[in-house]
Amino acid sequence: MALYYDEVFEDSVRFGVKVKETLHSEQSEFQKVEVIDTTRFGRMLVIDGIFMTSERDEFFYHEMLVQPAMCTVAEPKSVLIIGGGDGGSAREVLRHAEVERCLMIEIDEAVVRVSKEWLPTIGRAWNDPRLEVRFANGVAFVKESESRAFDVILVDGSDPVGPAEVLFSKEFFEGCRRLLKPGGVLALQSESPIYFRDTFDQTQRRLMDAFEVVRPYFGPVPTYSAGIWSWTFCSDSVDPLKPLDARVEAMTTDSKLYNGDIHRAAFALPNYLRRTTTSG
Amino acid sequence: MALYYDEVFEDSVRFGVKVKETLHSEQSEFQKVEVIDTTRFGRMLVIDGIFMTSERDEFFYHEMLVQPAMCTVAEPKSVLIIGGGDGGSAREVLRHAEVERCLMIEIDEAVVRVSKEWLPTIGRAWNDPRLEVRFANGVAFVKESESRAFDVILVDGSDPVGPAEVLFSKEFFEGCRRLLKPGGVLALQSESPIYFRDTFDQTQRRLMDAFEVVRPYFGPVPTYSAGIWSWTFCSDSVDPLKPLDARVEAMTTDSKLYNGDIHRAAFALPNYLRRTTTSG
Numbered sequence: 433m434a435l436y437y438d439e440v441f442e443d444s445v446r447f448g449v450k451v452k453e454t455l456h457s458e459q460s461e462f463q464k465v466e467v468i469d470t471t472r473f474g475r476m477l478v479i480d481g482i483f484m485t486s487e488r489d490e491f492f493y494h495e496m497l498v499q500p501a502m503c504t505v506a507e508p509k510s511v512l513i514i515g516g517g518d519g520g521s522a523r524e525v526l527r528h529a530e531v532e533r534c535l536m537i538e539i540d541e542a543v544v545r546v547s548k549e550w551l552p553t554i555g556r557a558w559n560d561p562r563l564e565v566r567f568a569n570g571v572a573f574v575k576e577s578e579s580r581a582f583d584v585i586l587v588d589g590s591d592p593v594g595p596a597e598v599l600f601s602k603e604f605f606e607g608c609r610r611l612l613k614p615g616g617v618l619a620l621q622s623e624s625p626i627y628f629r630d631t632f633d634q635t636q637r638r639l640m641d642a643f644e645v646v647r648p649y650f651g652p653v654p655t656y657s658a659g660i661w662s663w664t665f666c667s668d669s670v671d672p673l674k675p676l677d678a679r680v681e682a683m684t685t686d687s688k689l690y691n692g693d694i695h696r697a698a699f700a701l702p703n704y705l706r707r708t709t710t711s712g
Numbered sequence: 713m714a715l716y717y718d719e720v721f722e723d724s725v726r727f728g729v730k731v732k733e734t735l736h737s738e739q740s741e742f743q744k745v746e747v748i749d750t751t752r753f754g755r756m757l758v759i760d761g762i763f764m765t766s767e768r769d770e771f772f773y774h775e776m777l778v779q780p781a782m783c784t785v786a787e788p789k790s791v792l793i794i795g796g797g798d799g800g801s802a803r804e805v806l807r808h809a810e811v812e813r814c815l816m817i818e819i820d821e822a823v824v825r826v827s828k829e830w831l832p833t834i835g836r837a838w839n840d841p842r843l844e845v846r847f848a849n850g851v852a853f854v855k856e857s858e859s860r861a862f863d864v865i866l867v868d869g870s871d872p873v874g875p876a877e878v879l880f881s882k883e884f885f886e887g888c889r890r891l892l893k894p895g896g897v898l899a900l901q902s903e904s905p906i907y908f909r910d911t912f913d914q915t916q917r918r919l920m921d922a923f924e925v926v927r928p929y930f931g932p933v934p935t936y937s938a939g940i941w942s943w944t945f946c947s948d949s950v951d952p953l954k955p956l957d958a959r960v961e962a963m964t965t966d967s968k969l970y971n972g973d974i975h976r977a978a979f980a981l982p983n984y985l986r987r988t989t990t991s992g
Contacts, residue, residue, distance in 0.1 A: 444752035448726040472724035652939030659932030697980035700973035
């Protein structure tokens with residue numbers, strides 16, 4: 433019998449999807465990793481009870497994390513992804529012919545293994561020779577790496593509880609800044625500005641301590657349920673509202689969501705968020 | 713003991729809010745009208761099991777239904793609201809000093825009575841002398857009214873099942889067109905383009921048969937759960953992307969959400985919707 437799998441937030445709201453079948457469930461070294469088959473969203477990756485991504489709505493998240501940065505930076509040759517074990521972000525990065533190298537640092541090999549097996553439509557670029565996947569601690573990697581190595585850094589982690597909490601620290605953001613070439617861009621998922629308002633505000637403040645340009649941007653992610661999700665674009669100097677026309681056009685052709693209008697619109701700030709976000 | 717009240721969509725997804733108390737419940741002539749007190753969103757109006765609005769997130773819906781039309785039409789003196797029994801849309805209309813008359817045609821007196829009693833922060837303009845509330849059938853009203861009577865018409869109905877279904881018909885849209893003055897604007901809620909894609913597409917097509925300018929626009933409504941909601945701006949001639957600066961500025965001051973950037977950004981069309989929406 434089909435049942436609902438509910439993601440519960442602070443015991444005040446819940447979002448549930450009807451499950452046809454649990455395809456995989458394991459307790460990895462770091463977290464509980466599940467794949468469920470749902471009637472509405474197809475297969476879904478669930479980590480520690482939180483919906484990560486699904487076959488049907490993954491593009492809302494991955495295109496918006498990746499394309500604003502990739503379409504705006506001058507030469508996206510060298511890209512670092514921290515997290516992103518489902519492969520969706522790497523796939524979006526590798527759509528760009530300019531990319532010479534994409535290094536993914538994922539802490540949990542289980543996420544990659546399970547995603548390769550059960551979510552092949554999301555991580556379609558695993559065999560791209562420009563992609564290198566390393567199973568390592570992203571924070572330690574950033575701390576130990578040489579400066580000015582990357583044009584773009586994408587932080588594709590889960591909520592700031594459990595293993596991903598350190599991905600929202602001031603030290604980590606400063607490390608990312610150090611690893612970026614001048615004119616490079618960091619983009620990260622920065623939580624729901626509605627349900628996770630405190631985290632959102634704190635993250636913006638910490639980013640503003642590390643970067644000259646800090647601009648949150650917004651879009652819907654249906655399986656994230658809060659109505660709106662945020663990502664943040666950070667740089668020493670790059671204006672997120674000036675994407676490169678040719679690159680935007682190239683990406684628009686094969687994107688499900690992304691185009692130049694969506695890119696610019698995403699940066700519009702509602703009044704209720706204007707107080708916390710004054711940089712950039 | 714507190715329990716979750718779930719809104720279920722097509723037995724495939726559900727969105728639940730934790731309820732402290734049911735404040736009111738009645739079966740009116742038309743529908744079941746409830747007010748629940750929730751831990752997350754404050755008091756919520758629920759009609760036939762569907763979340764209509766809540767104290768904490770009502771501005772996401774009401775500002776976006778009302779302000780794009782009101783800030784763009786040249787002289788919004790005479791405004792018609794079909795539905796809108798919670799009073800939030802009338803409140804947004806009456807913020808404009810230019811309004812001389814706002815007529816609300818609500819089919820169900822229970823919605824107004826219950827909203828006045830339990831949701832006074834939403835319908836703050838009930839005592840404004842420019843507002844007239846009539847309990848009547850909106851479709852019949854539109855059919856029988858004289859032409860060219862209104863500068864703005866706002867359709868603030870529930871989902872197109874039950875009493876609100878006729879508010880999505882071709883005849884009704886043509887009637888609205890007839891009631892508008894030249895240069896007037898119709899704005900309506902046009903459902904989730906994700907969960908109600910068929911309704912969204914059909915509504916766009918019907919509107920395009922009745923109006924020269926038909927532009928859907930988008931925004932989050934947290935208690936609507938699908939990640940994104942749509943409204944549609946319709947006119948014989950008015951460009952929704954040219955709001956009047958002075959009016960936008962006046963509204964921005966006291967809005968929780970609305971400003972000129974949000975106005976323009978809302979009209980950005982994601983690729984997955986570009987096929988159906990080619991007018992305007």
